[in-house]
Amino acid sequence: DVKVTQSSRYLVKRTGEKVFLECVQDMDHENMFWYRQDPGLGLRLIYFSYDVKMKEKGDIPEGYSVSREKKERFSLILESASTNQTSMYLCASSTTREGETQYFGPGTRLLVL
């Protein structure tokens, strides 16, 4: 079974703090993704990576950066957290061998005060 884990289930941060969200997958997947889910807006892609040290912007990259130093690990960084970044953050991974099916982690609910 594919397992995608996220470092925290719930997180509370203050405006202006630097926030790190970490994601680890154990299936040697090439591709990893960060989404945010907000009510009425569905899942929106922030960044994705198709290889170590490679990254591409998704639909809403502003205010975020990412890091992929190892194949199994993909980090999302909020450089200076703002209240409009309060959201559910979801990490996913996929393999090119299996096509487009993405496997998701449990999510991190982030509250920025």
Added chain:
Amino acid sequence: DQQVKQNSPSLSVQEGRISILNCDYTNSMFDYFLWYKKYPAEGPTFLISISSIKDKNEDGRFTVFLNKSAKHLSLHIVPSQPGDSAVYFCAASAIRSSGGSNYKLTFGKGTLLTVNP
């Protein structure tokens, strides 16, 4: 511009009846479609998918139908069970112009399905 649309924010059905969730898309380059189910406070889980070369794919109680000419797909759940109550997301992927998948999925906004006992 919303490329994948789920026009019904919610749907309520009785246990044992059929649930039909609909999804429309506008990008004619989409060639692979997926359905995900999401419970509150959990990540989405993959349910079923269909390639554009097919018009139907079945897996147990779940069947996905694709109508390419109408740019429409639907997920049928028969019979519906209370445990099926969740948000269902439709997603689509397009082949890169240079060939091969671009691995990105475009998601709809989701439909909340409630199955009443």
